[in-house]
Amino acid sequence: MAMQLTARTVRVLIGAEPKNHVTRDMPEVKVGFEGFVGDRHSGLTRKADVRTPWFPKGTLVRNTRQVSLVSTEELALMAEALGLPQVLAAWLGANLELAGVPGLTQLPPGTRLFFPEDVALVVEGENEPCRKAGRALEAHHPEQAGLASRFVKAAHHRRGLVGWVERPGVIRPGDKVKVMLPPTVAYSLPTEPGSVGQST
Amino acid sequence: MAMQLTARTVRVLIGAEPKNHVTRDMPEVKVGFEGFVGDRHSGLTRKADVRTPWFPKGTLVRNTRQVSLVSTEELALMAEALGLPQVLAAWLGANLELAGVPGLTQLPPGTRLFFPEDVALVVEGENEPCRKAGRALEAHHPEQAGLASRFVKAAHHRRGLVGWVERPGVIRPGDKVKVMLPPTVAYSLPTEPGSVGQST
Secondary structure, eight states, rough: OOOOOEEEEEEEEEOHHHHHHOOOOOEEEEEEEETTHHHHHHHHEEEEEETTSSSTTOOHHHHHHEEEEEEEHHHHHHHHHHOOSSGGGGGGGGGGGESSSSGGGGGGGTTTTEOSSSEEEEEEEOOOHHHHHHHHHHHOOTTTTTHHHHHHOOOOOOOEEEEEEEEEEEEEOOOOOEEOOOOOOOOOOOOSSTTEEEEE | OOOEEEEEEEEEOOSSSSOOOOEEEEEEEEEETTETTOOOOOSSSOOOOTTTTTTTTTOOEEEOOEEEEEEHHHHHHOOOOOTOOOOOOOGGTEEEESSSSSTTGGOOOOOOOOOSSSEEEEEEOOOOOOOHHHHHHHEEEEEEEETHHHHHTTTTSSSSSEEEEEOOOOETOOOOOEOOOOOEEOOOOOOOOOOOEEOO
């Protein structure tokens, strides 16, 4: 189990209003098993929605989407693709902006992030680009036609991750982060009856 | 996101006594967000132990090891490697024995298992072979010298998985299981400064 990647916490953000997608920068955030304290996505459970189409809408399921993370480098790539001076983590409704992890969005499910004041987060998976984030960008750049639609393409595999809290504590901007990848597993489905769909 | 693999529930088991590693077959098990109701590994949180050496021992962390799963096929491979007529799921302290998934132990973190009566489980990762399971085998085969030590090797990558409950419900022997793999992600650490350690 490798544990060499490190990152830096650039921003930590909270979305306190239930209907407002945009988050705002905080000098520190308390983190509990429910998520980031005061954030609208915190909770031990959540209702299934379009993000989890394998459950009937509204089904109560464990909340593994407590926290959303983006990277400084991928925000810059998005801005470049959209022809904007910058794309802010807050516009995407992110809770954390990290710098220094190449291809953050590609970190596999089960990746663990360790913060100095006890917090450990676990990656659930990629955060698929949505129109809400696109509309938040549009609100800041009304002069740009069709920004919300163009965002979905520009954000593809750059939109960051969602995850949950494994260990509570506090996160502050400037915090170093240790990134621990899960053991590499390559599993493929059997291609024909009787064949073994497994390799390591 | 592929969803073609299916499995069959052969047994569902509970370990009710805190100090007894062995589990026993049940005609049905109720499943809550805490885990399998009545099982000694259920709980929303757990204390970090040798299985999670990246946390100080005893630290309260989210319990993502609520349930352990083994496969009929891998149990047979273990028995063969050990020269035993059979290895029972109960001896390994497993909560579920599934049949029909090639290389069950190699299912990646984030794999989801859907049961007909609502339950969804998510894979945390491989369950590393331990001496406790080996000693349970030894208790059933005292004539076999060194079985506990040999078990660790025989169980390598066949010991099954641990995971947690995403959606509550009921599981019974005979239940069909749909297996949903997470999107394939290949992430490797940067090999030299400045290189990008990512590929898709």
